[in-house]
Amino acid sequence: MSQIQVIKVTKETMKKMQTFYEKHRLNKTVPYSEFVARIGNTTITAYTSGKVVFQGSDAEKIAAKWGSSLKTNKKTSSSSKKTTTLPANFSKLSVLGSDEVGNGSYFGPVTVCAAYVDKTMVEKLKALGVRDSKELTDPQIIQLSKVVKELIPYKLLIVEPEKYNQIQPKYNAVHMKVALHNQAIHLLLRDIEPIKPEAILIDQFTPETNYKKYVRSEKNQVSETLSFITKGEQYHVAVAAASIISRAAFLEELDKESAELGMKVPSGAGATSDKVAAKVIAKGGLDLLSKYVKLHFANTEKAKKIAAK
Known part of the structure; x- marks a missing residue:
C-alpha cells in the first residue's frame, strides 16, 4: 500500500x-x-x-x-492509479512505448519519443542496462541512448522553446503532450509497417478520458488500441527506451543552449532558472529569452523582476 x-x-x-x-x-x-x-x-x-x-x-x-x-x-x-490492466506476460511482448521529457523544465525543449521493441530484443536491451532513466546518471543516459538508437526503431520529436511559445497559446501543456505522443506513435507505426506491435503503451501523464478528448482534434489520430499506465518503464522496456532517448535529447539541447548563451542552463523550474533567465534578459531582452525558455512559466515574471534590480 x-x-x-x-x-x-x-x-x-x-x-x-x-x-x-x-x-x-x-x-x-x-x-x-x-x-x-x-x-x-x-x-x-x-x-x-x-x-x-x-x-x-x-x-x-x-x-x-x-x-x-x-x-x-x-x-x-x-x-x-492505473487505467489499464496489463496481461501478466506484458513485459515479454512486442511493444511500442512512448514517453516525454522537458514539460516541467523552464529552459529547454519538450522531447517525445516512441520506441518499438520486438520481443526478441527485450532481454538484450535489459542486459545493456535499459531501465527507468531516473535511475541513471546524465552521462549514462546520453551514452546508452546512442546504443539503443542503433538497435531499435524509434521516432523522436523535439519542440524547441521558440516553437513551443508559438504553439502554447493554442495548446495547453497536456494537449501539447497528447498531440506529440500521438504524432510520434503515428510516424513510428508508419515506419515499421507491415509490422504491428502486440501493444502500444503510453507512460500516463493524464487520465485516459482526457487523452482521448484532446486527441480527437489531431489530424493523424492513432486508431490502434492504446494502453495507459503510470511508471510505464516498469512494465515494458519499450517505455524505458523511449524515456532514455527523450531524456538524452533534452540534455543535449540544454547543452546547446548553454553553449549558445555562454552560461550554464539548468533543468527544472526552480530559483536557479530565475537567476539564469535574468542574465539572459540582461543580455538580449525577452526576444532572446523566448528562444530558450517556455515563456508562460511563472519564472519569466520572477526573472524580469531580478533583471530590473
Missing part, C-alpha cells in the same frame, strides 16, 4: 532538505518544484510554494522528520 503525506516547510527547512536529499535526487522535472528525490520506495517532491509531498510505503515516517502533515494519511492501492 502507498501512503501520501503533505507538509509545509519554511525556506530555511527547504534548504536543509535540498542538502539532505542531494545524493538521492532524481533526473526528473516537475513544474514549480525545487527537487524530486527518492528514498527506498518513497518519492519526495518539494515545491517552490513550500509544500512537500511524500509518496510511498515510508511516507509518514520520512515526512515526520520535517514537519506535521497538512492532511490525514491517505492509503491508496498502487493499482487504483
Whole structure:
C-alpha cells in the first residue's frame, strides 16, 4: 500500500532538505518544484510554494522528520492509479512505448519519443542496462541512448522553446503532450509497417478520458488500441527506451543552449532558472529569452523582476 503525506516547510527547512536529499535526487522535472528525490520506495517532491509531498510505503515516517502533515494519511492501492490492466506476460511482448521529457523544465525543449521493441530484443536491451532513466546518471543516459538508437526503431520529436511559445497559446501543456505522443506513435507505426506491435503503451501523464478528448482534434489520430499506465518503464522496456532517448535529447539541447548563451542552463523550474533567465534578459531582452525558455512559466515574471534590480 502507498501512503501520501503533505507538509509545509519554511525556506530555511527547504534548504536543509535540498542538502539532505542531494545524493538521492532524481533526473526528473516537475513544474514549480525545487527537487524530486527518492528514498527506498518513497518519492519526495518539494515545491517552490513550500509544500512537500511524500509518496510511498515510508511516507509518514520520512515526512515526520520535517514537519506535521497538512492532511490525514491517505492509503491508496498502487493499482487504483492505473487505467489499464496489463496481461501478466506484458513485459515479454512486442511493444511500442512512448514517453516525454522537458514539460516541467523552464529552459529547454519538450522531447517525445516512441520506441518499438520486438520481443526478441527485450532481454538484450535489459542486459545493456535499459531501465527507468531516473535511475541513471546524465552521462549514462546520453551514452546508452546512442546504443539503443542503433538497435531499435524509434521516432523522436523535439519542440524547441521558440516553437513551443508559438504553439502554447493554442495548446495547453497536456494537449501539447497528447498531440506529440500521438504524432510520434503515428510516424513510428508508419515506419515499421507491415509490422504491428502486440501493444502500444503510453507512460500516463493524464487520465485516459482526457487523452482521448484532446486527441480527437489531431489530424493523424492513432486508431490502434492504446494502453495507459503510470511508471510505464516498469512494465515494458519499450517505455524505458523511449524515456532514455527523450531524456538524452533534452540534455543535449540544454547543452546547446548553454553553449549558445555562454552560461550554464539548468533543468527544472526552480530559483536557479530565475537567476539564469535574468542574465539572459540582461543580455538580449525577452526576444532572446523566448528562444530558450517556455515563456508562460511563472519564472519569466520572477526573472524580469531580478533583471530590473
